[in-house]
Amino acid sequence: MALIVQKYGGTSVGDVDRIKNVAQRVKETYDAGNQVVVVVSARSGVTNELIGRAKALNPQPDEREMDMLLTVGEQETIALTAMALHAIGVPAVSRTGTQAGILTDPSHTRARITSISGGDIQQQLAAGKVVILAGFQGYSAEGQITTLGRGGSDLSAIAIAAALKADLCQICTDVDGVYTADPRLVPDAKKLDEISYEEMLELASSGSKVMQNRAVEFAQKFNVVFEVRSSFNNNPGTIVKEEVASMEDVVVSGVALDKNQAKIVVSDLPDRPGTAAKLFQVLGSAGISVDMIVQNLGRDGKANMTFTVPREDIYRAEKAVTESFPDEAAGKLFEASDIAKVSVVGVGMRSHSGVAATLFEALAKGSVNIQLISTSEIKISVGIDPEEAEEATRLVHAAFGLGQLPA
Numbered sequence: 001m002a003l004i005v006q007k008y009g010g011t012s013v014g015d016v017d018r019i020k021n022v023a024q025r026v027k028e029t030y031d032a033g034n035q036v037v038v039v040v041s042a043r044s045g046v047t048n049e050l051i052g053r054a055k056a057l058n059p060q061p062d063e064r065e066m067d068m069l070l071t072v073g074e075q076e077t078i079a080l081t082a083m084a085l086h087a088i089g090v091p092a093v094s095r096t097g098t099q100a101g102i103l104t105d106p107s108h109t110r111a112r113i114t115s116i117s118g119g120d121i122q123q124q125l126a127a128g129k130v131v132i133l134a135g136f137q138g139y140s141a142e143g144q145i146t147t148l149g150r151g152g153s154d155l156s157a158i159a160i161a162a163a164l165k166a167d168l169c170q171i172c173t174d175v176d177g178v179y180t181a182d183p184r185l186v187p188d189a190k191k192l193d194e195i196s197y198e199e200m201l202e203l204a205s206s207g208s209k210v211m212q213n214r215a216v217e218f219a220q221k222f223n224v225v226f227e228v229r230s231s232f233n234n235n236p237g238t239i240v241k242e243e244v245a246s247m248e249d250v251v252v253s254g255v256a257l258d259k260n261q262a263k264i265v266v267s268d269l270p271d272r273p274g275t276a277a278k279l280f281q282v283l284g285s286a287g288i289s290v291d292m293i294v295q296n297l298g299r300d301g302k303a304n305m306t307f308t309v310p311r312e313d314i315y316r317a318e319k320a321v322t323e324s325f326p327d328e329a330a331g332k333l334f335e336a337s338d339i340a341k342v343s344v345v346g347v348g349m350r351s352h353s354g355v356a357a358t359l360f361e362a363l364a365k366g367s368v369n370i371q372l373i374s375t376s377e378i379k380i381s382v383g384i385d386p387e388e389a390e391e392a393t394r395l396v397h398a399a400f401g402l403g404q405l406p407a
């Protein structure tokens, strides 16, 4: 008998028939003699719909009330999934994040998990029940409902698997696993049999929606090996685990596209020690994560700072910057425009050279202009025009031969 955590995403529980499909799959796992904890997301579209309603009433809704609102989506699906299991004779019980003792810090809409007691989950499992846990939610020490950031049901699944010391953690979704690029965008993308935490983290942080980046970070920290696989077939998925030596033989494992970035230019800053420190400290305190950074020296001892932020953070960034540099704010201090980021990721970059050249050459051949570049040990990203981004992703994928991998 094994303890298995299965997470089903929004599309997988998107309507009544899909919830029946999930219940059937859970029943098969349960009937095989396993203990099963099922983590579910809200039905696909529900979280976005709720955000839309909130913003129609108030463009900057209170974050505590947002969490109160958004957790409704998962609360619907835990109850429906439990009912669907009851209908096919499987004893099941639903639990909210609070009931499962998923304690977080008080940062509404992006809370971090601080501890997990599990509530009575172990007792329920021991009593032969399947436990259905609401993804994406927790509670703070102040007793408030919190959420774990978009895509946070992945984190709920990994975290509960770690807390319960599960034997298996399966992230069941609407694709067969982690591919060399988003298969909806790049038709010849190939499914990977395995990928390291580090690569998965870089892909997730660079826009590959298949896993939430914080979930991968948590898995790496607590060494939770997990599998990304389909909710709709039984094909083997992708195992995400600690790096093994052979992984370095592959130079580039995947290409990611993030279309939700904004490029910000803060101009006419004083060119003296401490300016960059102040600017990025201000952005950091506002909870804004900055990615690519370029500083240009202008004339008259002034500097321009260009960087990227998630598009949803533009207004908070503008407020933080203009409030902190009031003297400079008279001019055209702050300009924001949309930008897309294409990234290539691979642990093999540590030991192979020429990756940047191949990437830039592929973009040059496609007449794609590069606006920004950033690199890390296992990733190279370029900021480009969003209009060209999808084609550029396909060009880059082809340039690294990723469509040619054995199927």
Ligand code: ADP
Binding pocket: 008, 009, 010, 011, 012, 041, 151, 172, 173, 174, 175, 177, 178, 179, 180, 181, 182, 183, 184, 203, 207, 208, 209, 210, 211, 254
């Ligand atoms: P869920 O609702 O199950 O959490 P998501 O929509 O969050 O599913 O993530 C799955 C989607 O991620 C896929 O439908 C696919 O379009 C997208 N995706 C982006 N990059 C990749 C990739 N490298 N491999 C697989 N899927 C990817």
Ligand code: ASP
Binding pocket: 009, 010, 041, 042, 047, 048, 073, 135, 136, 149, 150, 151, 152, 153, 154
């Ligand atoms: N429902 C939440 C979201 O859409 C969490 C999740 O689906 O993982 O972001």
Ligand code: MG
Binding pocket: 009, 151, 154, 209, 210, 211, 212
């Ligand atoms: Mg998801």
